[in-house]
Amino acid sequence: MSELTLFLIRAAFLAILWIFVLSAISVIRSDMFGARVPESARGGAPKAERKPGKARKPRRGAPTHLLVVEGENPGTRAELADAPLLIGRGSDAAIKLDDDYVSTRHARIAASGDEWFVEDLGSTNGTYVGPVRITQPTTIGLGVQVRVGKTILELRK
Amino acid sequence: MSQTGSLMSGGLMTFVHRRRRGAELFLLVLALAVGIGAYAAVGLGLEGEVPADIVGYGGWLTALIVAAHVTVRVVAPYADPVLLPLVAALNGLGLAVLRRLDITYEALGFDQHTFARQQLTWMTVGVVLFIITLVVLRDHRVLQRFTYTAGLVGIVLLILPFLPVIGREINGARIWINVAGFSFQPGEVAKVMLVIAFSGYLVLHRDALALAGRRVVFVDLPRGRDLGPILAMFGVSMMILVLQNDLGSSLLFFGLFLAMLYVATERPGWLVVGAGLFAAGALAAYTFVGNVQNRFNFWLNPMDYYDVTPGSYQLVEALFGMGWGGLIGRGLGNGFPERVPFAYSDFILSTIGEELGLTAVMAIVVCYGLIVERALRIALISRDGFGKLMAVGLGAIVALQVFVVIGGVTGLIPLTGLTTPFLSYGGSSLVANWVVIALLLRISDQARRPAPRMDPVADEAEADSEHTQVVKLK
Numbered sequence: 001m002s003e004l005t006l007f008l009i010r011a012a013f014l015a016i017l018w019i020f021v022l023s024a025i026s027v028i029r030s031d032m033f034g035a036r037v038p039e040s041a042r043g044g045a046p047k048a049e050r051k052p053g054k055a056r057k058p059r060r061g062a063p064t065h066l067l068v069v070e071g072e073n074p075g076t077r078a079e080l081a082d083a084p085l086l087i088g089r090g091s092d093a094a095i096k097l098d099d100d101y102v103s104t105r106h107a108r109i110a111a112s113g114d115e116w117f118v119e120d121l122g123s124t125n126g127t128y129v130g131p132v133r134i135t136q137p138t139t140i141g142l143g144v145q146v147r148v149g150k151t152i153l154e155l156r157k
Numbered sequence: 158m159s160q161t162g163s164l165m166s167g168g169l170m171t172f173v174h175r176r177r178r179g180a181e182l183f184l185l186v187l188a189l190a191v192g193i194g195a196y197a198a199v200g201l202g203l204e205g206e207v208p209a210d211i212v213g214y215g216g217w218l219t220a221l222i223v224a225a226h227v228t229v230r231v232v233a234p235y236a237d238p239v240l241l242p243l244v245a246a247l248n249g250l251g252l253a254v255l256r257r258l259d260i261t262y263e264a265l266g267f268d269q270h271t272f273a274r275q276q277l278t279w280m281t282v283g284v285v286l287f288i289i290t291l292v293v294l295r296d297h298r299v300l301q302r303f304t305y306t307a308g309l310v311g312i313v314l315l316i317l318p319f320l321p322v323i324g325r326e327i328n329g330a331r332i333w334i335n336v337a338g339f340s341f342q343p344g345e346v347a348k349v350m351l352v353i354a355f356s357g358y359l360v361l362h363r364d365a366l367a368l369a370g371r372r373v374v375f376v377d378l379p380r381g382r383d384l385g386p387i388l389a390m391f392g393v394s395m396m397i398l399v400l401q402n403d404l405g406s407s408l409l410f411f412g413l414f415l416a417m418l419y420v421a422t423e424r425p426g427w428l429v430v431g432a433g434l435f436a437a438g439a440l441a442a443y444t445f446v447g448n449v450q451n452r453f454n455f456w457l458n459p460m461d462y463y464d465v466t467p468g469s470y471q472l473v474e475a476l477f478g479m480g481w482g483g484l485i486g487r488g489l490g491n492g493f494p495e496r497v498p499f500a501y502s503d504f505i506l507s508t509i510g511e512e513l514g515l516t517a518v519m520a521i522v523v524c525y526g527l528i529v530e531r532a533l534r535i536a537l538i539s540r541d542g543f544g545k546l547m548a549v550g551l552g553a554i555v556a557l558q559v560f561v562v563i564g565g566v567t568g569l570i571p572l573t574g575l576t577t578p579f580l581s582y583g584g585s586s587l588v589a590n591w592v593v594i595a596l597l598l599r600i601s602d603q604a605r606r607p608a609p610r611m612d613p614v615a616d617e618a619e620a621d622s623e624h625t626q627v628v629k630l631k
Binding site: 005006007009010011012013014016017018019020021023024025027028030031105112113115121122136137139 | 183485
C-alpha cells in the first residue's frame with residue numbers, strides 16, 4: 001500500500017466524517033428556521049398571528065379575558081394579553097383571590113398558539129377543569145369552568 | 158417555571174414540527190458510512206487490505222441501526238431526527254478504533270485483544286434496551302410517578318459495589334459488580350435514575366424552592382423541608398462516590414445536581430453556592446487525598462513526572478501522540494496508540510487524535526455538542542416541566558462527561574477517569590447512554606408532536622360555551 005493511497009484513504013475518511021457532521025447541522029438548521037406548518041393548521045388564522053414576537057391580535061371569537069364567575073371576588077378579571085396569568089392568594093398573582101382554599105401560587109393560565117392552557121402549580125387543593133382535577137397543563141376553551149378552591153374562573157370574550 | 162409560560166405565549170410553539178424521518182434515514186446512511194468506512198480504513202492501514210469480516214461486521218452494524226430507526230419510525234414518529242445518527246456515527250467510529258487497537262494488542266501479545274467484539278456485543282444490548290425503552294415507555298411523564306423509587310434505586314445501585322460477593326475493585330475504584338461472569342458499573346445506570354428522581358422532585362417543588370425562604374447575603378436559601386429530600390438523595394450519592402474513590406463520577410453528579418437546580422429554580426445564586434462548594438470540596442480533596450494532589454501536579458507539570466511512579470506517563474504519551482498526529486493525523490493504523498495505557502477506554506480520544514488528527518477530534522467534539530444542543534432544544538420545546546428538566550439533566554450528563562474526559566485527556570483540566578460516551582470501551586456506559594438517547598427521543602417525540610386541537614372552529618366554541626354556561630351556572 002503506497003504512501004499516497006494511504007493519504008487518500010485518510011483524506012476520504014475525514015471528508016466523510018465532516019460531510020456527516022455538516023449534514024447533521026443542516027438538518028438542525030432547517031428545524032430551527034421555518035418548520036413548515038401543515039395545511040390544516042394554516043387555514044383558519046391570519047398570518048400575523050403565526051409570527052412570533054408580534055402582539056397577539058384577538059381573533060373573532062377568541063377569549064380576551066379571564067373572569068371570576070363565582071367565589072369571594074366575583075367580577076375580578078385579567079386581560080389575556082398579559083399572559084401568562086398567575087392565579088393565587090399571593091400579591092404577585094394577576095388574579096388575586098381572597099379564598100382561603102386557594103394557594104399562594106395556585107395555577108397559571110398560558111397560551112400555546114391559539115389555545116389556552118391551565119396548569120396547576122402544585123397547589124394544596126388542586127385545580128379542576130369541569131369535574132376533573134388536573135395533573136398536567138390542560139387545554140381550556142371559552143366558558144370552560146376552572147375551579148380553584150371555592151372560586152370558579154372562566155375564559156370570556 | 159415561568160419559562161413554560163413565556164415559551165407558550167412567545168409563539169415558539171405555533172409551528173408544527175415535521176417528522177423528518179427521511180432526514181434521519183439519510184443521516185443514518187452517512188453515519189454508517191463513517192462507521193464502516195473507519196473499519197475498512199483500519200484494515201487498509203494495518204494489513205493493506207479491506208478486512209475479511211467487513212461484510213459481517215457492516216451487516217451487523219447496519220441491522221442494529223435499521224432496527225433502531227424502524228422502532229423510532231413506528232413508536233416515536235415525531236422524535237428528533239439528529240440524535241440517533243450522531244450516536245450511531247460515534248458508536249461506529251469507536252468500534253473501528255477499538256478494532257484498530259485490538260490488532261496491535263494481539264500482535265504485541267497482550268491478554269486483552271477482543272475489545273471491539275465485546276463492544277459490539279454491548280452495543281447490541283444497548284440497542285435492544287433502546288428499542289425496549291421506546292416501545293414500553295410511550296409517555297415519559299409516567300416516570301414522574303417513580304420519583305422516589307428512582308432515587309432509591311439509584312442509591313441502591315451505587316451501594317452495590319460495596320457488597321462483599323458481587324462487588325469488585327478494579328484499578329483502585331470500587332465501582333464494579335460482577336454477576337455471572339459479567340462486570341458492570343451500576344453507577345452508569347444510577348445517573349439516569351437520579352436524573353429521573355431529581356426531575357420528578359424539582360418539578361413539584363420548584364416554586365417553593367425558588368420563592369419561599371430567607372435571603373442570606375446574595376443567595377435565597379430555600380426552606381429545609383423543600384430542599385431536604387433532594388439534598389439527602391444528592392448527599393448520599395456523593396458520599397458513596399467519594400468512598401468509592403471515583404472522582405470523575407462525583408464531579409459528574411455534583412454538576413448534574415447543580416445544573417438541574419439552577420434550571421428548575423432560575424436562581425443564579427445556586428451557581429455561586431455551587432462554585433463555592435466545589436472550590437471547598439476541591440481544596441479539601443487536594444489537602445487530604447494524595448491521589449488528587451498527584452493529579453493536580455501531573456496536570457500542571459506533566460513533563461516533570463514522566464519517569465516516576467505514579468507519574469504522568471499516560472498523559473504525556475497521549476499529548477505526544479496527539480501532537481504527532483497534527484492536523485490530519487498519521488492515518489488509521491500508522492500511529493503508536495499502544496504506548497498510551499488505557500487507550501481503549503479513557504484515552505480513546507488520544508488514539509483518534511494521533512491517527513485521524515485534529516480534524517477528526519473537532520468533528521467528534523461537534524457531534525457531542527450537537528447531542529447536547531438537541532437535548533437543550535428538546536427541553537425548550539417540551540410542554541411539561543418534568544420533560545424539560547429530564548432533557549436538561551440528560552443533556553447535562555453528556556456535556557459534563559465529555560468535558561471532564563476530553564478536557565482531562567487534552568490537558569485542559571486535571572485528569573479524572575470517566576468514559577467518553579459511545580466511543581470508549583465500556584459496556585455499562587454504552588448501554589446506559591443508549592437508554593439516555595431513547596429517553597431523549599421519547600421526550601422529543603412528545604414535545605414535537607402537534608397538540609391535539611380541542612376547539613377547531615371559534616363559532617363551535619362559542620356555541621359550546623353558552624351551552625356550558627346554561628347548564629352549570631344558571
